[in-house]
Amino acid sequence: MRFSIYRYNPETDKKPYMQDFDVDVVANGCTMVLDVLLYIKNHMDETLTLRRSCREGVCGSDGMNINGKNGLACVMHVAKLKEPVIIRPLPGLPVVRDLVVDMTQFYQQYEKVEPYLQNNQPVPAKERLQSPEERAKLDGLYECILCGCCSTACPSYWWNPDKFVGPAGLLQSYRFIADSRDTATNERLADLADPFSVFRCRGIMNCTDVCPKGLNPTKAINNIKDLMVKESV
Amino acid sequence: MSLPTQLFDAVIIGGGGAGLRASLELAQSGLNVAVISKVFPTRSHTVSAQGGVNAALGNTDGSDDWRWHMYDTVMGSDFLGDQDAIEYMCKNAPETIYELEHMGLPFSRLDDGKIYQRAFGGQTRNYGGELVHRTCCAADRTGHAMLHTLYQKNLEAKAKFFNEWFAVDLVKTASGVAGVIAMSIETGEVVFLKSRATILATGGAGRIFQSTTNAHINTGDGFGMVLRAGLPLQDMEFWQFHPTGIYGAGTLITEGSRGEGGYLVNKDGERYMERYAPHLKDLSCRDVVSRSSMMEIREGRGCGPKGEYVLLKLDHLGADVINARLPGIRDLSMTFAGVDPLKDPIPVVPTCHYLMGGIPTNMHAQVLDHKNGQDSIVEGLYAAGECACVSVHGANRLGANSLLDIVVFGRAAGLHVQQSVREGLGYREPSLDEIDYAMTRLNRWNNNEKGESVEEIRSALQKIMQEDYGVFRTAEYMQKGFKKLEDLQKRLQYAAIKDKSRCFNTTRVEALELDNLMATAIATAYLANERTESRGAHARFDYPERDDQHWLKHSLYYQSGQIAFRPINMKPHEVKPIELQARDH
Numbered sequence: 097m098r099f100s101i102y103r104y105n106p107e108t109d110k111k112p113y114m115q116d117f118d119v120d121v122v123a124n125g126c127t128m129v130l131d132v133l134l135y136i137k138n139h140m141d142e143t144l145t146l147r148r149s150c151r152e153g154v155c156g157s158d159g160m161n162i163n164g165k166n167g168l169a170c171v172m173h174v175a176k177l178k179e180p181v182i183i184r185p186l187p188g189l190p191v192v193r194d195l196v197v198d199m200t201q202f203y204q205q206y207e208k209v210e211p212y213l214q215n216n217q218p219v220p221a222k223e224r225l226q227s228p229e230e231r232a233k234l235d236g237l238y239e240c241i242l243c244g245c246c247s248t249a250c251p252s253y254w255w256n257p258d259k260f261v262g263p264a265g266l267l268q269s270y271r272f273i274a275d276s277r278d279t280a281t282n283e284r285l286a287d288l289a290d291p292f293s294v295f296r297c298r299g300i301m302n303c304t305d306v307c308p309k310g311l312n313p314t315k316a317i318n319n320i321k322d323l324m325v326k327e328s329v
Numbered sequence: 330m331s332l333p334t335q336l337f338d339a340v341i342i343g344g345g346g347a348g349l350r351a352s353l354e355l356a357q358s359g360l361n362v363a364v365i366s367k368v369f370p371t372r373s374h375t376v377s378a379q380g381g382v383n384a385a386l387g388n389t390d391g392s393d394d395w396r397w398h399m400y401d402t403v404m405g406s407d408f409l410g411d412q413d414a415i416e417y418m419c420k421n422a423p424e425t426i427y428e429l430e431h432m433g434l435p436f437s438r439l440d441d442g443k444i445y446q447r448a449f450g451g452q453t454r455n456y457g458g459e460l461v462h463r464t465c466c467a468a469d470r471t472g473h474a475m476l477h478t479l480y481q482k483n484l485e486a487k488a489k490f491f492n493e494w495f496a497v498d499l500v501k502t503a504s505g506v507a508g509v510i511a512m513s514i515e516t517g518e519v520v521f522l523k524s525r526a527t528i529l530a531t532g533g534a535g536r537i538f539q540s541t542t543n544a545h546i547n548t549g550d551g552f553g554m555v556l557r558a559g560l561p562l563q564d565m566e567f568w569q570f571h572p573t574g575i576y577g578a579g580t581l582i583t584e585g586s587r588g589e590g591g592y593l594v595n596k597d598g599e600r601y602m603e604r605y606a607p608h609l610k611d612l613s614c615r616d617v618v619s620r621s622s623m624m625e626i627r628e629g630r631g632c633g634p635k636g637e638y639v640l641l642k643l644d645h646l647g648a649d650v651i652n653a654r655l656p657g658i659r660d661l662s663m664t665f666a667g668v669d670p671l672k673d674p675i676p677v678v679p680t681c682h683y684l685m686g687g688i689p690t691n692m693h694a695q696v697l698d699h700k701n702g703q704d705s706i707v708e709g710l711y712a713a714g715e716c717a718c719v720s721v722h723g724a725n726r727l728g729a730n731s732l733l734d735i736v737v738f739g740r741a742a743g744l745h746v747q748q749s750v751r752e753g754l755g756y757r758e759p760s761l762d763e764i765d766y767a768m769t770r771l772n773r774w775n776n777n778e779k780g781e782s783v784e785e786i787r788s789a790l791q792k793i794m795q796e797d798y799g800v801f802r803t804a805e806y807m808q809k810g811f812k813k814l815e816d817l818q819k820r821l822q823y824a825a826i827k828d829k830s831r832c833f834n835t836t837r838v839e840a841l842e843l844d845n846l847m848a849t850a851i852a853t854a855y856l857a858n859e860r861t862e863s864r865g866a867h868a869r870f871d872y873p874e875r876d877d878q879h880w881l882k883h884s885l886y887y888q889s890g891q892i893a894f895r896p897i898n899m900k901p902h903e904v905k906p907i908e909l910q911a912r913d914h
Contacts, residue, residue: 107832127578138784142836143828147368150544152580152661154473155372171664192515193833199369212481213433223430225442231435238435238467238474242371277433 097121098180099132101144105193112191114182117141121174129183130158130169133195145194153308156243159186160195166245166306186248188257202244205261209269209287214280230276237271237316239309240264246303246313252296259292263303263313266294270316273323285324294320332510332521332764336756337363337489339746340509340524342496342551344370346378346472346735347714347742348530349479351694354743356486360750363522365491365511367546367838370480374532374544375735378472379657380449380585381464382429382732384422388439389446389462390454395419396904397454398463402730403907405451405614406685406723407865408881409564411898412906414719417692418730418737420903425736426465434478435467437654447654448588449728451614460612464729469583469657475732491522495838496550498767499527500759501558505708507757509554510767514838517831519771521764525754526746529554529688529696529712530739534849536842538681539788539795542574542581551716552852553845555688557770560698560707561885561893563718564686565849566857566867569726570800572618574680576638578665582658582677584728586670587611589654591643593622594674595630601639614912616725616866619679623800626678633676640674679800685726685866686856687718689885689895694719694742699885699895709757711746713738720883723897724865773822774840780825783839787846789817794850798857803870811854821847852886859892860884877909 097119104112117136119126126132130151137144146169147157153171161184162172174181189197215224247253247262261269269288272278288294294317303313339355341348344366355362366373387393399419403410430436430444437445449464467474483490497510500521508523531551535543552562572593573582587593592611595601605621606613613621622639625631632640643651643658648671651659655670662668662675689697694717696710714735721734746754797810821843828836862876863869883895899906 105830105832107830137836138782138788142782142784142826143830145833145835147372147835149368149372149546150374150377152377152578153664154470154657155368155374155376155544157368157372193830196833203369207484210485212485213431213478215431219431221427223427223436223444226438227442228438228440231438234435238477239470240477241376241473242369272433275433275435 097174100180100182102184103194104191105143116180126174128170129162129172129174129181132174133169145196147196154241156241159243159245161185161187166249168243168245168308171308186244188248188254199244201257202247202262202264205247205265206242206268208261209265210284211268211272213272213275213278215277216279224277226276233274234271236311237267237274240267240311241309243308245306245308249302249306252298256292256296260296261288261293263317266320267311267313267316270320273320282327285320285327288320289324331761332519334521334523337361337522337524338750339526339528340365340522341528341530342509343373343530343532343714344368344490345373345530345532345714346375346475346479346732347739348528349476349483350736350739351528351530351713351743352488353479353483353486354740355746356483356488358747360747363489363491365494365496365509365522367493367495367514369492370490371477373476374547375472375476377544377581378475378732379469379581379583380588381447381466381471381729382426382475383449383452383463383727383729384426384465384733385419385463386423386426386444386446386465388443393461393463395422397456397461398422399904400456400907401451401453402721402727404457404912405725405727407725407875407912408723408877408909409720409864409883409897410723411720412901413898414692414721416901416904418721418733421737422733425733425740429475429478429736432478432482434474437466437468447585448612450584450587450612450618451609451727460609464585464588466585468653469585469655472732495841496554497771497841499554499558500764500767502757502759502763505757506558506710507759510764512771514835515833517834523756524709525750525756526709526711528694528742528746529710529716530714531716533684533715534846535681537790537794537846537850537853539791540574540579541681542571542579543681548842549845549849550842551688551712553848556848556852556888559888560696561689561887562687562852563689563883563885563895564720564856565684565852565886566860566884567685567724567865568681568853569615569683569685569866570619570679571682572615572622572679573641573677574682575661575665576633576676576678579680580661580665581682582641582661582675584615586641586643586655586658589650590646591641594640594642595625596632596636597630601625614725615728616868619800620868622679638676638678641677642674643670644672644674683726683731684715685718685720685722685724687716688712689883690717690719692719692741693745694738695745699893704895709754711742713742724867770841770844774826774837775829777823777825780823781820783824783826783836783843786817786821786824787843790846790850793817794853798853801868801870802857804858807854807858811858814851814854818847818851848888855886855890855892856884
C-alpha cells in the first residue's frame with residue numbers, strides 16, 4: 097500500500113516535499129495509520145518525525161491530516177483508506193518538522209478561556225453535590241483530548257488564530273460554564289463578548305465532523321452564543 | 330563542560346498525575362517550580378487510566394472505613410507493602426479525593442449528588458467480607474479527567490512548564506542531587522536545571538515488554554537516571570499483568586467492566602473464576618485473575634483459532650449501563666477488537682500493565698539509599714507515583730490504588746519540599762566533572778556513527794522480557810533470558826542513530842529512552858532470578874509457594890550488580906499491624 101507523506105526538516109530542506117513509501121500492511125501487521133508510520137520509522141527511514149504516545153486515542157498526540165481529513169493516526173484504520181494515503185501535518189499551524197506542528201497558539205487559546213473550575217463559595221468539608229442530571233451536562237465536553245483536529249480544520253481559525261478562540265478552546269469554555277459548580281459564568285461570557293472570540297464561528301461544523309472523540313464543539317459554541325443573547329436581553 | 334544553568338526551588342520530572350499534583354502544591358505555595366515533561370502534560374500516561382480511584386467514602390454503600398481499605402491493600406500486596414505507607418495513603422484518600430472534586434474533576438454522581446463509587450477487585454467490607462463499592466470514577470475516563478483537572482489547576486497556579494523537554498540525567502554530588510540535565514526536544518538545546526529539590530515523577534516502564542497496556546512513552550526514564558546516579562531500585566521483579574488487555578492490540582479494558590458486573594469465560598463458556606476464587610470470583614486481585622486466565626489458556630481452554638485468549642462478557646449488563654458507565658470501553662473494543670460489547674464478548678489476555686517496584690522512598694516521597702543495613706535519605710531527591718516504591722502496592726497492586734497513589738504521594742512530596750525549603754534546604758554545587766558525567770550518554774549517542782539501530786535492540790529486548798519474564802517464571806527461562814539480556818546490553822553500547830538533527834529529533838529521544846528500558850529490564854531480571862518464591866505478581870513454577878521465612882523483605886538492585894534487602898514496615902502508627910496470613914481466594 098502506498099503512503100505519501102509530508103516531509104520537512106528546516107535544517108536540511110529548503111522547502112517541504114511529499115515522499116512515497118510502499119508498505120505491505122498485512123504482512124507487517126499494520127492495522128492503524130500509526131502502525132504504518134512507526135513501521136516506516138523503525139524499518140525504512142528513522143528520520144520520519146511524528147508525535148505519538150498512548151496509541152489508543154486518548155492522549156491526543158498524533159493528530160494529523162489523513163487523505164484530506166484531520167484525525168488521530170492511532171485510531172484510523174488503514175483498511176478504510178483510499179490509496180495512495182496522503183498524510184500531512186495538521187493544517188494552519190507552523191510545521192516544526194515533518195508531521196510535528198507548533199501548537200503554541202492552540203494552547204494559548206485554550207489558556208485564554210481560563211479552563212479551570214472557579215467557585216467563590218466557601219470550600220465544603222466533603223464533595224460539592226451535583227445531581228446526575230447536572231453532571232450529564234458535562235458529557236460531550238470534558239472528554240476533549242486537546243489533539244487540535246477541530247481548530248485546525250476550521251477556516252475561521254486559520255484566518256484569525258490569534259483572536260478567534262477556536263472550537264477546542266470554546267468547548268472547554270462551555271465545559272466550565274455548564275458545570276453547576278462553577279460560579280464564574282458571567283465573567284466567562286463577558287471575556288468572550290468581542291467580535292472575534294466566539295463570533296467568528298460560522299457554524300460550518302468542520303470541527304464536529306473531524307472530532308475523533310465524537311464531540312460537538314459547534315453545539316457548545318451555539319450554547320455560548322445563546323447564553324450571551326439571554327444575558328444581553 | 331559548562332552548561333547554561335537555570336535555578337529553581339523545585340524541578341519536577343514528569344507531567345503526569347504525580348508530577349502535576351506535586352507541582353500544584355508547590356506553585357500554590359509560591360515556590361519557584363518547574364515541570365519538565367517529554368510530552369505536553371495532558372499526553373502523559375495518567376490519561377489512559379480508566380476505572381477509578383479508591384477512597385473509603387461509603388457513598389454507594391452508606392458506610393466504609395479507611396481501615397478496611399488498608400486491610401485490603403495489605404492483603405492485595407501479599408504482605409510486601411509497607412504498612413505505615415499504606416496506612417497514610419488509605420487514611421488520606423478521602424481528603425485527597427474531595428480536593429480533586431473541589432478542583433473540578435467531573436466525577437460521576439449518585440442520585441443524592443455525591444460521588445458515584447463502583448466495585449473493583451479485592452475491595453471488601455469489614456476485613457475481607459463482602460465486596461464494597463469504593464472506587465470513585467468519572468465514567469471509564471477517570472485518569473483523563475484527573476490529569477486534565479490537575480493540568481488546568483496548574484495553569485491557574487502559574488507553574489512553569491518545560492513541555493517537550495527530555496531529562497537526560499540527574500546531576501549528583503557527594504551530598505545529594507543538585508538538579509538535572511534536560512534537553513529541548515524541539516531545538517536540541519541542553520540546560521542544567523539546578524534545584525533545591527528534584528522530584529522524579531516519571532511513571533512506569535511497561536515498554537520493556539512486547540505486549541503492554543502502556544503508552545510508547547513509558548520507558549522507565551526515572552529508573553535509568555537513579556541507577557546511573559548509583560542509587561538502588563526496589564522490588565523490580567513485581568510487574569502486574571492486567572487480566573484484560575485486548576488480544577493483539579494490548580489496549581486496556583478496565584477492571585471496572587467487571588466491577589459493573591462483567592465476567593470472564595473460557596471456550597466452553599464457563600465462568601472459570603468461580604472455580605479459582607469462589608469468594609471474589611472475577612473481582613479477585615489482578616495477579617490471581619491473570620494467573621487463572623493463563624492456566625485456562627495453557628490447559629487448552631482458551632478461545633479463538635489458536636486458543637490464545639479468553640472472553641470478557643458484558644452484553645448482559647445492557648445498553649444503559651454500558652453507555653453510561655463504560656462508554657470508552659465500548660469505543661476501544663469496537664476500534665481495536667472489532668467487537669461491540671453490547672452484543673459480543675471482548676477477546677482479552679493478561680497484559681503487562683504496571684510496575685509495583687521502583688525507586689525506594691519514605692512516606693514523604695524522599696528517595697532512600699541503603700548502606701550496611703541502614704536507610705539514608707538522598708538529599709534533594711524525591712520520587713512519587715509509579716516510578717516510586719514507597720511501597721503501597723507491595724507484590725500486587727489493587728485496581729484503582731494507582732490513581733490514589735499518584736495524588737496522595739505527589740501531594741506528600743509537594744508538602745515535604747515546601748517544608749524543607751522553608752527550613753533552609755539549599756543548593757548543592759556540582760563540579761564540572763559531575764555535570765560531565767550526567768552528559769555521558771547524550772555524548773555517546775551523538776558520537777556513535779555506525780551500529781545497530783534503536784529498533785533492533787529495543788525489539789530484541791521486548792521479546793526476551795515477554796518470553797522469559799512473563800506471568801509465570803522459572804529459573805531455566807530466566808537464566809536463559811538473562812544471558813541474552815547481558816549480551817544485548819553490550820550491543821547497546823555500540824548502537825547508533827543515523828539522524829543527528831537537532832530539530833525535534835525523536836530518534837535521539839528513543840535512543841535515550843532505550844538506555845532506560847535496558848536498565849529497567851536488567852534490574853527486573855536480576856531481582857526476578859534472585860527471589861526464589863512466589864508472591865503476588867511474581868509467580869514461579871519452580872517455587873510455587875510464598876516463603877515468608879526467607880523472602881518477607883524488599884529487594885534492592887544497584888547498577889553495579891549488587892543486590893541488597895530492606896525490611897518491610899509492619900508498624901502502622903494508628904492501627905494494629907495486619908498479621909501475616911495466607912491470602913484466601
